[in-house]
Amino acid sequence: MKMSVLWNKRFKDFWTEVSPYLRFVFNGGLIAFIVISFSIGSIYYRRFIENPPVDFPIHLLSACVLFWFIAYNPVRTYLREADLIYLVPAEYKMKSYFNKAILVSFILQCLALIMIWVVLFPLYLVTSNTNGLMFFVFLIALFLIKWIFMIGSWQEIQFKAVSHRKVYSYFRWVISFILVYILFSYHLPKGMLFIALVLLTYIVSFRLIPKFHINWDRLIHVEKQHKARIYAFLSWFVDVPQLPKRVNNRKTLSKSAELFSIQKRNTFVFLYYLTWIRTDLFGIVVRMTLVGMILIFFLTNDWMKYLFYIIVIYLSGIQLSSLRQYHKNMFWLYIYPLKNELRVDGILKNSFRIHLVIIFMITIPLQLTISNLTYGFILLVVSILLSYMYHQSLSKKIFSKK
């Protein structure tokens, strides 16, 4: 079998695996959100272009926006752990596989680059005295630079020493920015010449660094990370069972779990308390609360404060309810001499307690800054009541499923 065919198959497999989730992404109001913000944004953008400020730093802006797309060159290889056994023996026949992977990744990323450039170019056109032809000149130049860094990123993965990898990846980002900035702000032919010289040195320098023919371990690790990021994104919209578990120690906070005494009724309270502290759920909820607190503090309109207060309580409640997805299929839960009620109780106790803390936390900036403290107090009481009722209803919901 030609190895590029295997890549095609892997590529297709991945999309079949992901496609059921995409439905939820597009259902979830995300599209509406994008369309609305895009339309609003384009109105403001058009106004801005019609009347751009004098001395607008367009070169700097272009460099800031575009260099990401030049420096970030992930290659999707779709390698799996089992490949360490089945594909490594064919290492020297893998060229077509990896070429395909690099090429397709390059093309897809160039599409993104084109989209950004399409948006940016009108501004560029009015703020610097050029013509429409330059759209293509710059685009092709950007493609070329990106291609070199794409090859560079690929080579970096093959480096034997982690230190080399780190240094090169750091330089890739710095040089990308400098080169893109030079491309836009210097006299074109001279600038291009300089860029070409830098890139040539860059490429030649790779010969000096010790490399693996194929760094399988690293490639599989990178691929895993990439996949995890995609699933992490999808998990915002729908529960993703494939998501590799990320566990964060959070040592100081975890210490508090020592307070749970050894008693049957504490089993699941203990388990879900630690689960909540150590999983991503913690970060999501804490960030949401902090952003809410800051917004409420700084907003000037009381009604907007109330609105955000309610939004944070609502969203954090929804987030916390995902706690019940953890350990759902854990083997030991069928083995322990414990009733299922205890599990539900453990989940909801944690969820309700955490929610209460959140409610109190965001009440602080509200009460500090609103004009009518009574409203804030009523809001607090109603929120606690609603949270209680919400958790009661969840308890019924989980039970009726069993």
Added chain:
Amino acid sequence: MKRPVLHGLSINVNPGEMVGLIGLNGAGKSTTIKHILGLLKQHKGEIYINGNTLESSPMHYRSSYAYVPESPLMYYELTVEEHLKLTAMAYDIDKKEYANRVDYLVDEFQMRDKLTKFSAHLSKGMRQKMMIMSAFLVQPSLYIIDEPFLGLDPLGIRSLLDLMVKMKEAGASILMSSHILSTIEQYCDKLVVLHEGHVIASGNLSNIQQASGVDNATLEDAFYALVKDGI
């Protein structure tokens, strides 16, 4: 209803007895164990632990055994110590008793410096030790141990065997499944040979030798003689 895998099985594990469950891959050892754990429901017959069935009093039934799985099953969010504490909670072990038992087990299995490590960061052998420690922490009437030796270092194997003997002498029942026949022969009081879902021989070593028709055979030779017809 699925076609039954096991046929007319009868296994007795008495207090103070270690029973070895042996058989080829696919003979039905894991299925047998799943039935005893209460994860599968048998079509016919009853399973009793301490006189209780899973249906009659599920909590008594479940609290009277502990299980060491063939491959470790762990909570990725918990450290080794927290696994032990969780087990202690689930089985309602007294706080002081818990401290004593953990103290003994971590020394026996040389896991003291691993207590605060996350289970995901442990080697296969250490995960296995964590499973063994969790099971022996409970000190139940019946231990169900499924191929425990894979990945364990020689010291760990020795500690496990010593511990099993100690528990057995204290009156516990042990049902162990393994392919390491020499160890089974050396440690088990009774053997059950499973083949294609049937018990084709059971009893002590001489019973097995008789059934195989080979006198003075090691368990390995007797076992080979018993199952080779089926191959």
